[in-house]
Amino acid sequence: MNITRENVDALNAVVKVDIAKEDYSDKVEKILSDYRKTANIPGFRKGHVPMGMVKKQYGKAVLVDEVNKLLQDALNKYLTEEKLDVLGQPLPKQQDDIDWNGDGFTFEFELGLAPEFEVNLKSKKPITHYNIIADDKMINEQVERIQKQYGKLVPETEVKKESEITGTFVNDDRDIENKVTLTLDKFKGKATEKKFIGAKVGDSFELKTKGLYEDDHELMHALKLGHDEVHGLDITVTFTISEINKRELADLDQELFDKLFGKDVVKSVTELKAKIKEDAEKQFVQQSDQKLLNDVTEYLVENTKFDLPAEFLTKWMQTAGEKEMDLDQAKEEYEKSEKSLRYQLIEGKLIEENNIKVTMEDIKDHARKMIKAQMAQFGQMNPSDKELDDIAARVLSNQDEARRISEQLISQKLLELYKEKANIKEKELSYEKFVKEVYGDK
Structure with a gap:
């Protein structure tokens, strides 16, 4: 041969x-x-x-x-x-x-x-890594939400601005009859709120669905309809009040603290706010890191220049999948996947050059930590090593799950590399300002 x-x-x-x-x-x-x-x-x-x-x-x-x-x-x-x-x-x-x-x-x-190319992590313009904090406004709002959630309902004779109103939406033509509990702050504009203020149990009034809520998801819940059904829906519904309540806030006392976090974990309002801040900011780290990962990925794809064997890859795609494609379909598929392919090559080079590895022990350790955290949510705070090992073995016997964890760990190691070697600037801001800056006023 x-x-x-x-x-x-x-x-x-x-x-x-x-x-x-x-x-x-x-x-x-x-x-x-x-x-x-x-x-x-x-x-x-x-x-x-x-x-x-x-x-x-x-x-x-x-x-x-x-x-x-x-x-x-x-x-x-x-x-x-x-x-x-x-x-x-x-x-x-x-x-x-x-x-x-x-x-x-x-x-x-x-x-x-595969093409030959160099990867430069040092962008000319710094990439922002956000340090998102839970400010006083956010913490106080969360405290109030907790008080409402664990508070009690007191019946009222008429609707006031802060009332919780239970009633039924009806439209015979669309076969709508749905009982809901709502608050006036969800409605769009003041006109609807004025209709409700002063109303009593048994009162009914007609409402136009178009522009009734700020968010279509609220209308979906109110009428028990699907997303496509409420999109652009312009009908008249009748709402009849069956119950009016005021929600009294729960006292911020030891009984509530124990109910939320376990006995004597939190002993004061100051400690409650510190705990809320700590828990929120742990979640913000994940969101901030994901944003950084996305931004560095975008920078690398846009600024690492190399050619690909496009004609060959298009031809290969015609027969690579479960279903054969004609040439036009393969060209379209190649255009859609080119960016992803470029990043796979860049990522592969970074992994090789920086000796990034994930061992089976890394995967097992991650699985154990994940399982332990899930068990803690259900009150199992001290599982034995054998329990963790047995469950981890069952989880990792699924090759897709093992691969998913491996990819997750590779992403974490790449993130650490980016934080160390990329041109990054830190920016501290509240979660509200982060959402406005990154996603706009949506």
Whole structure:
């Protein structure tokens, strides 16, 4: 067997594999001999079928199968030994004139080669890493939400601005009849609020659905309709009040603190606010880090310049998926996936150059921590090592889950690399200001 390579250009090559008769003949003869021993052909005793008949019936199929096995093994070995960094998979060149009766065969494969490039993490313009804090306004709002949640309802005779109103929305034409509890602050504009103020149990009034709420999701809940159904909905509904209550805030006392965090974990309002701040800012770190990861990824894709073997990859995509695509579909798919492919190459280079690795022990340790945190949510604070190991083993027996954890750990290590080596500036701001700056007033 002989394998040669011709480089078409820096990104494309053709590999030629010459297979001689001696490479496969002994194996083919052995398989056919085994077939002869077990073949059941009418008119012949088992094991006494003429070899010529066995070759005529099975010879070509066995030959083709063995040549294909040789071909794949040789090609994979060649790519490994030559340390060729290929994209996609080798594509066999079309051959319509293979003479399977000949004494040897030649096959050609197209290769798409990964480009050579350098990655520079130091952007000219610094990339912002946000330090998001829970300010007093946010903490006080959370304290009030807790007091409302654990407070008690007191009946009222008429609707006031802070009332909780229970009633039923009805529209016979659309078969709507849905009982809800609502507060006036969810409505859009003051006109609807004015209709409710002073109303009593049993009162009914008509409301236009268009512009009733600031958020369509509130209208979905109020009318018990799907998202597509409420989008642009412009009908009249009747709302009839069945209950009016005032929610008295719960006292900020030890009983409430114990209910929220366990006995004596929090002992004062000051400690409550500190705990709320600590818990909120832990969540903000994840959001801030994800934003940094996204921004560095975007910078790297936009500023790391290299060419790709686009024509080869488009051709490869035609047959790579579960369903074959025509050329136009493959071009569209390539355009959609090019950015992702570029980042995979950049990420791979960063991982290699910075010796980033994730071991099986890393994956097991992460799984154990994840499981322990989940168990703590259900009150199981001190699981044994054996319990954690057994559950982790079951989780990691799922290859998709093991791969997901591995990818998560790689992302964490890349994030640490970016924080260390990229041009990053820190910016401290409240969560409210972070949302406005990053996502706009939505």
